[in-house]
Amino acid sequence: MKDSKIRMLTLLAVVAAVASITLAAATGTQAIKERQEAMEGIGTAMKTLGAIAKQQTPFDADVVKASAETIANHLNTAADLFPEGSDAGDVETWAKAEIWSDHENFRKDFETAEAAAVAMQSVTEEAAFGPALGALGNACKTCHDTYRRPKQ
Numbered sequence: 001m002k003d004s005k006i007r008m009l010t011l012l013a014v015v016a017a018v019a020s021i022t023l024a025a026a027t028g029t030q031a032i033k034e035r036q037e038a039m040e041g042i043g044t045a046m047k048t049l050g051a052i053a054k055q056q057t058p059f060d061a062d063v064v065k066a067s068a069e070t071i072a073n074h075l076n077t078a079a080d081l082f083p084e085g086s087d088a089g090d091v092e093t094w095a096k097a098e099i100w101s102d103h104e105n106f107r108k109d110f111e112t113a114e115a116a117a118v119a120m121q122s123v124t125e126e127a128a129f130g131p132a133l134g135a136l137g138n139a140c141k142t143c144h145d146t147y148r149r150p151k152q
């Protein structure tokens, strides 16, 4: 093979490698953005529930149900937004490497949280609200403690 042809093939290989890295970064970035948005939505709905718990707003079963639905849906969406290769991207992520080394347990933590959010949807009595919120809050904390770097 001629030297120039080898050089050309090498160059093409380099270009292809760079392109695939860029693509991986784009995929990672997209997933990071989407899961952070989903988590933000969860956080907002959680604040609504927190305000009821602190008696800043009165208990309202409809509001509780709607907030719990939002949380359950977003948790369901977020669970699929941690593909391999999304441990880094063009935006900062607080996801820990354990998410991918321990993926089965990570998914279980999502299921536990989603189940708690679904259970919260059938809370109609104020007396049941506190315990339901406690269970949900614990599920968030369990996962964050293991799989999320704290935001300083």
Ligand code: HEC
Residues within 6 Å of the ligand: 032, 035, 036, 037, 039, 040, 042, 043, 046, 071, 092, 093, 094, 095, 096, 106, 107, 109, 110, 113, 136, 137, 139, 140, 141, 143, 144, 147, 148
């Ligand atoms: C199974 C794991 C898991 C569960 C359950 C979970 N989270 Fe998260 N959460 C994460 C991870 C991982 C991140 C970091 C995502 C990133 O930075 O890429 C995160 C990030 C967040 C953020 C920050 C979003 C941002 O803009 O950076 C908020 C707010 C949040 N979670 C709220 C909650 C609340 C409230 C619950 C419970 C109702 C909850 N999460 C349940 C794993 C979880």
